[in-house]
Amino acid sequence: MSNNSSDTIFTISELKNLESNLDQFFLVICGIFILFMQTGFAFLEAGSVRSKNTTNIIMKNVLDLFIGAIMYFAVGYSFAYGQPGNRFIGHNYFFATNKDEVMKTKILTLNPQIFSFLLTNKINTQNFTYASWFFQYVFAATASTIVSGAMAERTEFTTYMVYCTFLTGFVYPVIVHWCWTDVGWLQYGTGTGLKYIDYAGSGVVHLTGGTAAFVGAIILGPRIGRFNNDGTVNDLPGHTVTVAALGGFILFVGFMAFNGGSQLTISNPGDGAIVALSIMNTVLGGASGAIVAMLVYKTTDAIRGEDHYWSLLITINGGLTGMVSMCAGCNDMLPWAAVVIGTVAGLAFMTWHHIMLKLRIDDPLDAVAVHLGGGLTGVLLAPIFVVKGLQLAETKEYVGGIIYGKHWLAFQGFGWNLLGAVAIIIWTGVISILLFGSMSLLGVLRVSEEVELKGLDKLKHGEPAYPIESYCDGVPPWSKGKVKQCNIKV
Numbered sequence: 001m002s003n004n005s006s007d008t009i010f011t012i013s014e015l016k017n018l019e020s021n022l023d024q025f026f027l028v029i030c031g032i033f034i035l036f037m038q039t040g041f042a043f044l045e046a047g048s049v050r051s052k053n054t055t056n057i058i059m060k061n062v063l064d065l066f067i068g069a070i071m072y073f074a075v076g077y078s079f080a081y082g083q084p085g086n087r088f089i090g091h092n093y094f095f096a097t098n099k100d101e102v103m104k105t106k107i108l109t110l111n112p113q114i115f116s117f118l119l120t121n122k123i124n125t126q127n128f129t130y131a132s133w134f135f136q137y138v139f140a141a142t143a144s145t146i147v148s149g150a151m152a153e154r155t156e157f158t159t160y161m162v163y164c165t166f167l168t169g170f171v172y173p174v175i176v177h178w179c180w181t182d183v184g185w186l187q188y189g190t191g192t193g194l195k196y197i198d199y200a201g202s203g204v205v206h207l208t209g210g211t212a213a214f215v216g217a218i219i220l221g222p223r224i225g226r227f228n229n230d231g232t233v234n235d236l237p238g239h240t241v242t243v244a245a246l247g248g249f250i251l252f253v254g255f256m257a258f259n260g261g262s263q264l265t266i267s268n269p270g271d272g273a274i275v276a277l278s279i280m281n282t283v284l285g286g287a288s289g290a291i292v293a294m295l296v297y298k299t300t301d302a303i304r305g306e307d308h309y310w311s312l313l314i315t316i317n318g319g320l321t322g323m324v325s326m327c328a329g330c331n332d333m334l335p336w337a338a339v340v341i342g343t344v345a346g347l348a349f350m351t352w353h354h355i356m357l358k359l360r361i362d363d364p365l366d367a368v369a370v371h372l373g374g375g376l377t378g379v380l381l382a383p384i385f386v387v388k389g390l391q392l393a394e395t396k397e398y399v400g401g402i403i404y405g406k407h408w409l410a411f412q413g414f415g416w417n418l419l420g421a422v423a424i425i426i427w428t429g430v431i432s433i434l435l436f437g438s439m440s441l442l443g444v445l446r447v448s449e450e451v452e453l454k455g456l457d458k459l460k461h462g463e464p465a466y467p468i469e470s471y472c473d474g475v476p477p478w479s480k481g482k483v484k485q486c487n488i489k490v
Contacts, residue, residue: 019267024131030261031131033254034138038065040250041145045152046465047244048313048365050236052455053153054465060148060160064168067161068141071169076140077133079173080181087185090177096133135261136176139205140168142258146209149365150217154224154452157460159445163216163435171431172208175424179204186420193393194412196420197386200262200278202328202378203421208428210372213363215432219440222362224452233357236364241312248316255282255323259330274331281330282323285342289322289374290315292346300350314353317366321349324374328417329382333401337385344381348373379421383414 010018042061046054068076074095082090092098144167148160178184179196186196198204225234238244259282260275294315301308322342330338352369356362363369383389386401390413399407402414439445447456457464 022267023265024129026266027131027135027261027264030257031135031138033257034135034142034261035065037138037142037251037254037258038145040247040254041142041149043243043247043250044316045149045247045365047240047242047247048149048238049152050455051239051466052457052464054239054457055461055463056157056456057148057152058465059157059461060164061145063161064141064145064148064164067164068144068168069137071165072133072137072140072173074169076169076173077136079170080136080176081132085177085181085183087183087188088177089174090181096130132264135264139176139201139258140172143172143205143209144168146206146367146371147213147216149367150213150363151220152364153456154446155216155220156439156444156447157456159436159439162439163212166431166435167208167212171212171428172205175204175208175427178423179420186416186423189416191393193391193399193409194416195390197382197390197413197417198328198379198420199331199382200259200327202324202326202375202382203417203424206324206327206371206375207379207421207424208375210368210370210375211425211428212432214361214368214372215429216436217356217361217363217368219433219436220446222360223364224449226362227360231360238313238364245312245316248320251320252286252323255286255320255326259323259327262327263331278326278330280335281333281338282326284335284338285326285330285345286319286323288339288342289325289346289349290319292343293318293321293349296347296350314350317370318346318349321345321370321374321377324371325378325381327375328378329386332386332388333382334385334387341377341381341385345374345377348377376421379417380414383410383417389413 038061041064042058045057045061049057077096078092078094079089082092082094085091144164147163147167151160178186179198181187189195196203223236226236227233256279260279263271263275263278265271266275294310297311297314298308322345325341325345325348326338329341333341349366349369352373353366356366356368361368382401384402387404388398389400389405389407390409391398392409399405399409402410436445446452447460451459455464
């Protein structure tokens, strides 16, 4: 062993660099898992729609990533986290550039310093890191993809691209600024320690996406044949439960990174324990939500004297709803509370499921029930069950939640979260009404009856997911599409 202390002791600067690298690596790895949730959404949605619309729904999930990336790079991250910012919106880091650093180095003038400036990476200041952009971007993509399920099988493709652009570039980032930045009005509160509690986005991500999905499904109208004139419901089943279930499993795994990664750092004392607690609570919330939804679906149909089954899709969606409800407070509650909240989320999912059918609002994926129902449950119950809760502004003392602390600030916290939920619903709802309503008036929101009946894959994309020719033996090129000439071997 060397006696030279310099061989065994890191300098403060080296330790800081190591911590920074660990934190950024943590965000990137978690972000990759969250990005992979798009695969889960794609499979879940593809399996839940009819085969003639499979390519269309997968294409929308692909564009959630790509349109979302460009918009979040250009303006989305800036509106969300740009510093300086006001109570409503941020305004810096447009196109991943810190305007303050740009002005300091006079990069706007064409001179040889431009190249060296870029190489020294001065735009990557302590207020803007590429890891942070990536992690927050995949959250924005998640919020956008929620809407595709509720509006599946009858929406014009160009309409979806316009919607995705607005949501990832403006609607969602503004809500992020309100809730997740120190200067945002919901996070700043009244200056007494009152803050909006939403650790991983029950409200910010899921309530936003669920509200937009709700408005979109209403304005768009139901699929042809979904409801009868007397209000009864016709089943329009998806074409493969197997693929839908695979998507559900991928989403279950992705939620571990979605909630666990929301700690944002892994180098500080206690970070690992909080990440582990968040993941454990997410699992328990999902488990209780799935079991409750499964049992409620079975027993309610039995009580009504109808055919009653153990539904796989209802169970999967119940589990997703439970995990959505965990996003708000999974980092600051005991595991038994996760089971309670997950149970309530399962009941909320079934309630929204039946409300949507009763109101004759067609949602092929139950996206509204999962994300709006689960998100609202999480936002409202987190202030009740959190252990540490809010901090007093003067003493920085934690007051606990309503159950554990019984402090007046905890009760105010519940009201503040309720106000936050209402603000998110109004903001997202009004913009969605203007956006989808204007498109409906212009006649570009919904496909024609012919396209809807024949399927969007062939007529809109020219790429049916299951072309009959691929199942045929010896079909000549000039007979393409003529099923009667296919010699399908069984």
